[in-house]
Amino acid sequence: MIEIRGIRKTYPDGTEALRGVSHRFSEHVTCILGRNGAGKTTLIRILSTQLLPTSGAAVVNGYDVVSQPGRVRGIISSIPQEAKPSGIATPMEHCMMYLSARGMGLSEAERESRRALKALDLTEVMDKPADELSGGTKRKLFVAMALASRAEIIFLDEPTTGLDPISRLEVWSAIKKLKSQVILTTHYMEEAKVLSDEVVLVEGGRIITHGTVAQLLAPFKGKVRIEGDGGRYRLGGLSFSYVDKAKAKRFVGKNVTIKPVDLEDIFVTRGIKVED
Ligand SMILES: Nc1ncnc2c1ncn2[C@@H]1O[C@H](COP(=O)(O)OP(=O)(O)OP(=O)(O)O)[C@@H](O)[C@H]1O
Ligand SMILES: [Mg+2]
Structure with missing residues (x-):
């Protein structure tokens, strides 16, 4: 210890x-x-x-x-x-x-x-x-x-x-x-x-x-990452936001990428509470 x-x-x-x-x-x-x-x-x-x-x-x-x-x-x-x-x-x-x-x-x-x-x-x-x-x-x-x-x-x-x-x-x-x-x-x-x-x-x-990984990812539960213009978070020239999976459908066909949330997202948001 x-x-x-x-x-x-x-x-x-x-x-x-x-x-x-x-x-x-x-x-x-x-x-x-x-x-x-x-x-x-x-x-x-x-x-x-x-x-x-x-x-x-x-x-x-x-x-x-x-x-x-x-x-x-x-x-x-x-x-x-x-x-x-x-x-x-x-x-x-x-x-x-x-x-x-x-x-x-x-x-x-x-x-x-x-x-x-x-x-x-x-x-x-x-x-x-x-x-x-x-x-x-x-x-x-x-x-x-x-x-x-x-x-x-x-x-x-x-x-x-x-x-x-x-x-x-x-x-x-x-x-x-x-x-x-x-x-x-x-x-x-x-x-x-x-x-x-x-x-x-x-x-x-x-x-x-x-x-634990599960604890750190808990704020993102049920969410996906939407990469594209106008997101709340910005890093390395990308901007993105997190939305409920159910609401992600409305982004289909738009000029964005939809990705599953991963541990790296904790970095991006630096532990900031995620809202949609
Ligand atoms: N001997 C040193 N003299 C002055 N600054 C140093 C020295 N060693 C590291 N630093 C600085 O201290 C900070 C932390 O460095 P450190 O090597 O601990 O980072 P790290 O998290 O291990 O990074 P990496 O992932 O690149 O290995 C950096 O700003 C680095 O430039
Ligand atoms: Mg190092």
């Missing part, structure tokens, strides 16, 4: 990346969703003790990230955004080194490495130098290392960015089987829907809303 209270982060150049976030992360899998620059990576880096908050407190399974970073590191595993293995060490060697460094015994490390590599379909390449792997495969290897760690809490910063659809499914399936608590960031609505017990929506350095 992770509890954060009033976390703020102002980078030395004055950028206010986090403007006071408080939350209790207690679900098995939490997806932090947010647009580019929302503050997701900053939050993950603070929780995994790679970055100090400017103010506020964060407690990870009972340990304080500022005063007990060593304790926190002992119970977490974290994959940074865009981190990729490199060099001549193979996937198997990468896993073994990582698990040994975390204090796992050799035979257990070998068993867990094989299991994680297999779960992510990396068995065939497990003896190839990391430099010779494709970009997506390198990324999967880092995910495998985190999963093999059996850490109490695993942080994955955009674990599936750049992965093909099948690889993405493999990562999802491996995450679902984990006993560890998982906190991951993503831009993919589908990922949040498939994986998360809770979605935390971050925008402009604040948590703007959180809940």
Whole structure:
């Protein structure tokens, strides 16, 4: 369980990346969703003790990230955004080194490495130098290392960015089987829907809303999205509105697109109550 209270982060150049976030992360899998620059990576880096908050407190399974970073590191595993293995060490060697460094015994490390590599379909390449792997495969290897760690809490910063659809499914399936608590960031609505017990929506350095996918979509129940001119909401040059399914018929044949409501609509409306 992770509890954060009033976390703020102002980078030395004055950028206010986090403007006071408080939350209790207690679900098995939490997806932090947010647009580019929302503050997701900053939050993950603070929780995994790679970055100090400017103010506020964060407690990870009972340990304080500022005063007990060593304790926190002992119970977490974290994959940074865009981190990729490199060099001549193979996937198997990468896993073994990582698990040994975390204090796992050799035979257990070998068993867990094989299991994680297999779960992510990396068995065939497990003896190839990391430099010779494709970009997506390198990324999967880092995910495998985190999963093999059996850490109490695993942080994955955009674990599936750049992965093909099948690889993405493999990562999802491996995450679902984990006993560890998982906190991951993503831009993919589908990922949040498939994986998360809770979605935390971050925008402009604040948590703007959180809940299960069903809870977040509740205000849109029975509605469809009408994209076209004159809508109430505007984003990226599009304007749209939300109307009851029954009333959508009157838009047929007009110059608009009618779409089912999806998790992305929460972003668009930023949790604003939807009316017709
Ligand atoms: N080292 C830094 N120095 C100054 N500003 C930074 C630094 N790192 C991040 N920022 C800024 O802090 C804000 C939040 O960045 P962060 O990387 O946390 O966003 P993010 O939600 O992870 O975005 P993305 O989805 O693009 O990965 C952005 O405005 C970013 O430019
Ligand atoms: Mg990021």
